[in-house]
Amino acid sequence: MGRRALASSRYVKLLVVVAFDIFAALLTVWMAFSFTRQLLHQPEGLEWLLYLLAPALMLPIFALSGIYGTIQRYNSFEGFITVFKSVFFYGAAFVCLLLLLPLPKISIVVGILQPLLLLLMTGGSRAMVRYLSTTVTTTPEKRCEAPNKLLIYGAGSAGVEIVNSINRSNKFTLAGFIDDNPDLQGRTINRMKVFSPAEAEELIQSEGINNILLAMPSATRTRRNEIVEQYRKYPVRIQMLPGVEELAEGKVTISDIKTVDIEDLLGRDPAPLDHALVKQVITGRVVMVTGAGGSIGSELCRQLLQAQPSTLLLLDNAEHNLYTIHSDLTQRHARLSSATRIVPLLCDVTNAIRITEIFRVFQPEVIYHAAAYKHVPMVEHNPAEGIRNNVFGTHTVAEAALQQGVTSVVLVSTDKAVRPTNVMGASKRLCEMILQALAEEPGHTTCFSMVRFGNVLGSSGSVVPLFRSQINSGGPFTITHKEITRYFMTIPEAAQLVIQAGAMASPGDLHLLEMGDPVKIIDLARKMVELSGLTIRDHENPEGDIEIRVTGLRPGEKLYEELLIGNHSSPSANPRIFKAKEHFIPWSELQEELEQLTTAIHSNDIKSIKKILKKIVPEYSPGITTSDLLSMEKQSKNGKNHHIPAQ
Numbered sequence: 161m162g163r164r165a166l167a168s169s170r171y172v173k174l175l176v177v178v179a180f181d182i183f184a185a186l187l188t189v190w191m192a193f194s195f196t197r198q199l200l201h202q203p204e205g206l207e208w209l210l211y212l213l214a215p216a217l218m219l220p221i222f223a224l225s226g227i228y229g230t231i232q233r234y235n236s237f238e239g240f241i242t243v244f245k246s247v248f249f250y251g252a253a254f255v256c257l258l259l260l261l262p263l264p265k266i267s268i269v270v271g272i273l274q275p276l277l278l279l280l281m282t283g284g285s286r287a288m289v290r291y292l293s294t295t296v297t298t299t300p301e302k303r304c305e306a307p308n309k310l311l312i313y314g315a316g317s318a319g320v321e322i323v324n325s326i327n328r329s330n331k332f333t334l335a336g337f338i339d340d341n342p343d344l345q346g347r348t349i350n351r352m353k354v355f356s357p358a359e360a361e362e363l364i365q366s367e368g369i370n371n372i373l374l375a376m377p378s379a380t381r382t383r384r385n386e387i388v389e390q391y392r393k394y395p396v397r398i399q400m401l402p403g404v405e406e407l408a409e410g411k412v413t414i415s416d417i418k419t420v421d422i423e424d425l426l427g428r429d430p431a432p433l434d435h436a437l438v439k440q441v442i443t444g445r446v447v448m449v450t451g452a453g454g455s456i457g458s459e460l461c462r463q464l465l466q467a468q469p470s471t472l473l474l475l476d477n478a479e480h481n482l483y484t485i486h487s488d489l490t491q492r493h494a495r496l497s498s499a500t501r502i503v504p505l506l507c508d509v510t511n512a513i514r515i516t517e518i519f520r521v522f523q524p525e526v527i528y529h530a531a532a533y534k535h536v537p538m539v540e541h542n543p544a545e546g547i548r549n550n551v552f553g554t555h556t557v558a559e560a561a562l563q564q565g566v567t568s569v570v571l572v573s574t575d576k577a578v579r580p581t582n583v584m585g586a587s588k589r590l591c592e593m594i595l596q597a598l599a600e601e602p603g604h605t606t607c608f609s610m611v612r613f614g615n616v617l618g619s620s621g622s623v624v625p626l627f628r629s630q631i632n633s634g635g636p637f638t639i640t641h642k643e644i645t646r647y648f649m650t651i652p653e654a655a656q657l658v659i660q661a662g663a664m665a666s667p668g669d670l671h672l673l674e675m676g677d678p679v680k681i682i683d684l685a686r687k688m689v690e691l692s693g694l695t696i697r698d699h700e701n702p703e704g705d706i707e708i709r710v711t712g713l714r715p716g717e718k719l720y721e722e723l724l725i726g727n728h729s730s731p732s733a734n735p736r737i738f739k740a741k742e743h744f745i746p747w748s749e750l751q752e753e754l755e756q757l758t759t760a761i762h763s764n765d766i767k768s769i770k771k772i773l774k775k776i777v778p779e780y781s782p783g784i785t786t787s788d789l790l791s792m793e794k795q796s797k798n799g800k801n802h803h804i805p806a807q
Contacts, residue, residue: 174228181222181282185214188277192270207266213257214274221250243283251275308332310371311363313387315339315354318401319375323350335369357390364394370693374400388691397693433660434733441526441568441663442467448524449474450509450557451531453481455616456572458488459655460528465489467659471501473522476531477508509553512560519564528662529557530572532588539584540715541789543769544761550587551594552761555754558598561606570662571595573612575647575675579779581718586773586780592670593776594754596744599668609665611658612740613673614647623681627688635697635706637685640713644682645720647675661737672729674736678720682708715787745776766791 189210193201203211222228225246251272258271310332312319319337326332337354339345345356355363363369372391374384388398447464451457452474458481464472472489476482486504493502503522507514509531532550533539539546554571561569573592576585595608617624623646630637654673661671689696689706697704713719729738745753753776760768766788774780 177228178219180285181218182215184278184281184285185218186211188274188281189214189270191277192274195273196267196269205265209261210266210270214254217253217257218250218278221253222246225249240283240286243286244279247275247279247282250278308371309335309367309369310373311335311338311355311360311369312373312375313338313360314375314379315341315344315349316375318377319373320349322373322375322401323352332371335363335367338372357387361391361394364391364396370396372396372398374398377401388687392687392690395693395695398691432734433656434663437663438659439467442469442659444468444470445525445567446471446473446523448472448522448527450476450527450529450553451572452476452504453478453485454530455651456655456658457528457530458485459651460530460572460658461485461489462492463652463655463659464528465492465496465498465500465502468498469500469526471503471522473503473505473518473524475505475507475509475518477506479506482506508549509557510548512556515556515560516563519560519566523564524561525567526662527557527561527566527569528572528658529554529569531557532572532591534574534584536576536582536584536717537714539587540582541787543583543766543788544764544790546583547587547590547757547769547773548761550584551590551754552758554591555594558595558608562598562604565604566606568607568609568662568665569595570658570665571608571610572658573610575612575614576718577612579781580777581781582715583770583773583782586777586782589777589779590773592742593744593750596668596670596742597747597750601747607665607667609662609667609669609671611661611671611673613649613654613657614675615649616651616654617648623684624688627685631688631692631694631706637689637706637708638711639681639685639708640711640717641719642682642710643680643719644713644717645678645680647678648684649673649675657734657736660734661732664733664737670740670742671732672738672740674738750776764788764790 190201190203193203193207225242227242227246251274254275255268255271258266258268308331310326312322312326312334315337316339323334326334334352336352337344337349338357338360339354340357342356344354345359347354360369360372374387376383379387384400391398442464447469449457449460449464449472452461453476457476461472461474474482474486474489476485482504486502489502492498493500505518507518509515509529531553533546539550558569560566571591574585574588576582577589577592578585580586580589592610592612595610598604598606599608615623627637657673661669661673665671685708686696694705695701697707729740732739744750753772757769757772757776760772770782774782
């Protein structure tokens with residue numbers, strides 16, 4: 161019966177509430193008279209007027225105050241504040257009318273006492289309905305049957321506030337809180353017990369808890385990591401609330417809950433930044449980002465917009481990516497009330513004529529060159545096009561920057577440029593060498609600098625989106641080697657440090673971003689599976705959910721990456737940015753090699769391309785698996801059989 165009442169339509173509930181409030185108004189008038197006169201009141205004469213006046217005055221004031229705009233069983237503290245305000249305004253109006261109307265036999269005490277009694281009845285009834293509705297919707301039977309049993313880690317304000325939303329939903333059954341504070345452990349909050357972290361481990365096993373919600377918006381990544389590590393051995397899915405900034409705008413609801421992503425754990429707490437320096441370089445200037453639609457390029461654009469350049473030029477040759485980032489920035493632009501002009505420009509960075517015209521017309525002052533082909537196997541099997549885009553795209557942008565007197569050009573590089581074993585890495589090292597050589601040329605004021613870093617989490621071609629897709633499809637996980645390791649950094653941190661490094665650069669500077677400790681890819685895979693509440697299927701756990709398969713290293717792939725060719729780096733003003741000195745070829749010599757490389761690319765002479773690349777970049781150690789798919793197809797049609805690998 162109770163559940164049927166709770167499930168009835170909103171309009172029926174509203175009628176019931178209004179009817180009760182009218183009854184409460186009438187009853188409290190009678191009670192006020194009775195208490196004042198110390199006997200059961202029998203209305204007579206003008207006293208009947210108060211019985212009509214009370215509900216007639218109460219209903220419009222209650223309606224205008226919004227008291228009927230919320231479903232009563234879900235009222236929280238804010239709801240009771242609304243009730244209090246409504247009754248206060250009603251009481252003030254009621255007393256004023258008593259003073260103004262010719263009712264000499266009616267004591268003013270009645271006008272004061274009746275609103276107080278009305279507050280007790282309306283507020284008390286709503287509190288009772290809320291208590292009963294929570295009890296009905298979270299019966300012991302439901303607790304035992306519900307498949308999603310939840311513990312909330314954090315009995316602070318965010319954790320307590322989310323309880324109301326959880327109790328209203330059928331998604332979870334709340335089993336209690338976990339908190340590190342010994343003063344809270346053992347206490348009861350919102351009728352839920354607070355457990356210690358150790359007690360929670362026992363509860364997970366005995367009660368079948370399968371979800372933990374981290375309700376600690378201000379916790380550092382390090383602390384979140386510690387909590388996840390403590391419970392990762394259990395088959396629980398760990399979820400979290402967003403950070404403090406994201407929750408600042410409104411109340412916490414169940415829709416705010418999100419899965420703990422690997423980015424939340426592998427990422428680090430923000431490094432101190434020199435915002436004044438960044439503003440000095442960016443604010444009020446014309447800034448360009450090439451490859452603006454890519455993973456790093458798009459995040460650079462988002463962060464640069466906050467520094468309010470006068471114009472932000474988005475340059476990309478992929479129409480869809482350019483449209484996406486332009487739409488995103490346009491929405492952010494409106495929210496920031498920014499005066500920045502955002503200009504999307506479709507352009508291939510190797511198109512020297514269009515690049516030169518764009519530079520001449522828009523006069524960029526600061527350029528972040530992020531445009532590049534970065535997928536190792538793809539470039540390995542299309543080496544001529546990869547070099548044309550990466551190397552000669554960089555050359556084209558650099559030459560145009562010199563012609564137009566651009567203040568600063570920052571190259572976004574990669575750790576794969578260090579002792580490269582693949583064409584992509586060698587091409588990026590050559591890009592660095594071009595800017596190093598140009599930086600030493602006299603007679604210009606352009607500051608060429610480079611920023612080198614490792615993998616970014618969630619970027620296109622990254623292992624993280626691949627693993628996430630494999631989890632969603634039920635596996636298996638595919639890794640190329642059990643011992644393979646990579647450095648990881650979140651995209652926002654990488655973009656932030658690129659901007660910072662560019663702001664502090666001197667001509668020819670090569671900056672390295674401090675990437676933290678390398679991560680074994682197999683450990684990354686295991687952690688992602690465990691965060692999803694699943695288990696690895698192997699010989700120790702044959703009934704697990706997802707299998708990990710080792711497929712072998714891909715063409716040009718290394719077991720581990722490095723950030724430094726030489727042995728020395730020096731610190732900078734930022735603890736996560738270092739400077740390195742790497743060898744390079746003077747521009748006069750490098751130009752000749754680039755001309756030979758151009759000729760080899762035009763004829764798609766892969767053998768000559770690799771020979772020239774090896775000559776310019778002596779650390780380059782090409783793998784025997786490097787093969788151009790176009791050449792292989794030509795040879796196949798000429799009667800020579802070659803296997804074309806599927807990527």
